[in-house]
Amino acid sequence: MAKTLAAISAHKHSPVDQAGLLPIQNPLRIATETAFHKTLYMPSRLTTSEGGATAVKVVAVPKPNCPVPGLPGTTLLMDEETGSVRAVVNSAELTGIRTATASALATKLLADPASQVLVIFGSGVQAYHHARLILELFPSITQVKIVVRRRSARASTLANNIATLFPTVTITLESSEEEAVAKAVETADIICTCVPSTTPLFKAESIKPGVHINAIGSYTPSMFEFPPDLISTSSSSSSSPARIPHVLVDSRSACLAESGELIAAHVTGDRLVELGELFDPAATGGAADDVDVDAVAKLRQNGVSLFKCVGIGGMDVAITRLVVEEAEKRGLGSVVPF
Numbered sequence: 041m042a043k044t045l046a047a048i049s050a051h052k053h054s055p056v057d058q059a060g061l062l063p064i065q066n067p068l069r070i071a072t073e074t075a076f077h078k079t080l081y082m083p084s085r086l087t088t089s090e091g092g093a094t095a096v097k098v099v100a101v102p103k104p105n106c107p108v109p110g111l112p113g114t115t116l117l118m119d120e121e122t123g124s125v126r127a128v129v130n131s132a133e134l135t136g137i138r139t140a141t142a143s144a145l146a147t148k149l150l151a152d153p154a155s156q157v158l159v160i161f162g163s164g165v166q167a168y169h170h171a172r173l174i175l176e177l178f179p180s181i182t183q184v185k186i187v188v189r190r191r192s193a194r195a196s197t198l199a200n201n202i203a204t205l206f207p208t209v210t211i212t213l214e215s216s217e218e219e220a221v222a223k224a225v226e227t228a229d230i231i232c233t234c235v236p237s238t239t240p241l242f243k244a245e246s247i248k249p250g251v252h253i254n255a256i257g258s259y260t261p262s263m264f265e266f267p268p269d270l271i272s273t274s275s276s277s278s279s280s281p282a283r284i285p286h287v288l289v290d291s292r293s294a295c296l297a298e299s300g301e302l303i304a305a306h307v308t309g310d311r312l313v314e315l316g317e318l319f320d321p322a323a324t325g326g327a328a329d330d331v332d333v334d335a336v337a338k339l340r341q342n343g344v345s346l347f348k349c350v351g352i353g354g355m356d357v358a359i360t361r362l363v364v365e366e367a368e369k370r371g372l373g374s375v376v377p378f
Contacts, residue, residue, distance in 0.1 A: 041141045042319045044358040045290070047088050049316030063087035066354045068297055076106040080259075084353025086361075093361040094118040097131050097353065101236065109194075111135075111164070115360045127364045127373070131356065133165060138359045139349060140169035143254040144177055146288055146315055146347035147230060149336055151252035154180050155229035161187045161216075161241050161265070162234035162257060163195040170232045170254065171202050175209060178230070185224045187214045187241070222246045233257050233265035240267040240301075244283065249343045255301070256349040263300045271346065272305035286338050288313050290349040298350045313339060315347070 048064055065085040072079050077100040085094040099113040113131040118124070155178050160167050163186060175181055184202060188195040191213055203211045214224045225231065225246040233241055235257040244267045247253075255265045271284045287302070289295040292312045295302055302312075313335055320330035339345050367373045 041138070041145055041355070041358075042316075043088065044086070044354060045142065045145075045314070045316030046319040047086070047316070048291070048352065048354045049314040063092075064354060066291070066352055068294060069351075069353070076103055076108075077101060078103065082351070082353040082356060084357045086354045086357040088358075090361075092120050093357050094120065095353070095357045095360050097135075097356045097360075099131070099135065115356055117357075117360050117364050127360075127367075129360050129363060131360070134359050134363065135351075135356070136165035136169040138355045139166060139256050139351060140173045142290055142315060142349055142355065143170055143232065143256055143347060144173040147174055147252055147254060148177050149318065149331065150288065150339055150345040150347070151178070151230050152250055153178070155252075156181055157183045157185065157227045158230045158232070159185045159187065159214075159224050159228035160232045160234060161237075162232075163188050163192065163198045164234065166234035166256060167232070168198055168201060170234060170256075171198075172205060174230060174232070175202070175206050181209060181230075183210045183212070183227075185212050185214045185228070187216055187221060187224055189216045216241075218243075230254075235265060236263055237265050238263055240264050243267060244270045247344065251344055253344070253346045254349070255346065256351075258300055259298055259350045261298065261300045261303050264304070266301055266346070268301045268305040270305075270344075271301065271307055271311075283342060284344050284346050285341050286311050286313055288315055288339050288345065288347045290315055290355070291352045294350050294352055295348055299348055302348065 048066060067083060069080050069082045079100045081098055083096040095115050095117045097113060097115040111132055113135055115129045115131040116125050117127040119126040158174055158181050160171055171184055186199060195213055199211045199213055214220055221242050225242045226248055228251055230252050232254045235241060237258060253266060258265045271287055289312050292309050292314055296309060318332045318335055
């Protein structure tokens with residue numbers, strides 16, 4: 041994931057290929073609406089040392105009145121030579137994995153390595169993969185607090201699944217009532233918000249010094265997971281510093297266009313650092329290789345760090361190509377002639 045994000049961030053400085061095309065093409069998503077869903081379309085083309093790949097992911101995000109639960113998603117991977125469809129992939133699980141991988145990378149760079157308490161908002165696929173990956177990276181964590189609107193079967197299943205994977209970690213379900221949220225958040229070393237919320241999930245004064253926040257559930261200008269005053273300057277003085285002066289993002293342009301929190305706080309591009317910019321795109325290693333330590337220090341400037349991710353198509357292309365190539369090697373999946 042570090043290599044993919046580094047390549048995406050570096051594409052503005054990349055020369056065109058022999059056909060005169062940019063090696064990375066990552067346009068902003070477009071959307072259509074039905075009575076029960078908002079459907080997102082995310083096309084992208086990604087060229088790395090492994091070759092080029094083109095894909096489009098279609099995700100139907102349910103509205104509150106949707107009678108059927110779930111987040112259906114499909115990715116079409118195209119054949120680079122013929123232009124025909126190479127594979128059709130159920131992307132619901134892959135989306136959770138790729139987003140959690142980016143968050144885990146950010147958390148490894150910015151969070152306290154001795155973190156003990158993880159607080160997660162949400163009970164879906166994203167919440168599960170965020171918990172799983174962060175617990176693998178931080179064996180110091182002893183508590184996971186899952187904040188949910190109600191103690192549903194899905195929430196209980198999530199808690200049980202995490203407890204099965206990490207039997208020494210205490211897993212609890214917490215209420216989303218304001219007082220309960222404040223008590224949970226004030227103990228957190230790491231917070232993951234995995235909810236497409238239209239109102240902030242917690243108050244700025246509730247967090248403690250040193251906390252790291254991954255905000256990945258909201259993706260439109262009308263959505264808010266964290267309070268914008270965490271990243272805004274004082275309304276009484278434009279020169280007053282923000283609580284979090286610099287924000288780590290998956291894509292500067294996408295977050296400026298789609299993150300409700302950044303838009304409401306009037307955050308400008310010079311205050312954003314792309315996750316891919318922290319790495320050398322030519323490096324072959326992972327998160328520990330060729331990291332921009334000065335940029336990391338800037339992101340930790342006031343002790344509280346934040347990663348905002350709205351999701352970009354290049355991430356979907358990379359993970360889909362990886363899965364399809366592995367499936368082809370193993371003879372998995374169904375071949376449909378057309």
